[in-house]
Amino acid sequence: MLSEVERRFRTNLLEWGQKNRREYPWRELNRTLYEVFVAEFFLTQTPAGNVAAVYPGFLKQFPTLDVIAEATEDELVEVVEPLGFQNMRAAALKQIASTHDHLPTEPASLMALPRVGQYVANATLCFARGDRLPVLDRNVERVYRRVFRDRWPETEADQLTFTQRLVPDEARAYNLALLDFGALVCQSEPLCKQCFANEYCAYFIESESYG
Ligand code: SF4
Secondary structure (H helix, E strand, C coil): CCCHHHHHHHHHHHHHHHHHCCCCHHHCCCCCHHHHHHHHHHHCCCCHHHHHHHHHHHHHHCCCHHHHHHCCHHHHHHHHHHHCCHHHHHHHHHHHHHHCCCCCCCHHHHHCCCCCCHHHHHHHHHHHHCCCCCCCCHHHHHHHHHHHHHHCCCCHHHHHHHHHHHCCCCHHHHHHHHHHHHHHCCCCCCCHHHCCCCCCCHHHHHHHHCC
8 A cells, every 4th residue: 555655756756757768778678688687787886878888799799698608708708898897797697697598587586696686686577577576776765765764664675665565567667767767866966846756755845844
């Protein structure tokens, strides 16, 4: 059961997302699970612009896990070097490809892969398959914490439970909008005056009351 504020935030965010979606190659529809996974795996600790520069070339050279399994780690390092952490990324991809013909489609099984955390697992399954999963990174956490303030839980497990309730059937659209909203509006220095949530956002109401 959602509160009035939760319902409004969800509806407003979906509407905002329709008009403000950022376009990246990995967001194109019909991307495979593998293609979305590669993007989310690279996006960890790496700006989207850097990933966008490497992504098409990487997929061209390594279109499937099978091809990675046949490649040497040095070949992988060479392609992912511009992203940084190239040795770690190459070793993890090589290990995954050596042990899997296909990527798992359960969050827990994806998270069991080397260097894959909750965010990468949930984002991959949501953006590739539309799975109704919460996508929670540092920016998204900041948005929720500001809007819901005292109701926002302390532990990551409770935060995931909290956000799971908010994810609608249009999970892909909702989670993409959340990422874009955290990057474009509710940034470190939030653009509250032009934000759809400023009538009910706890952070904004509090900051206004302190003048
Ligand atoms: S009103 Fe400000 S703090 Fe609240 S969600 Fe909008 S941008 Fe973020």
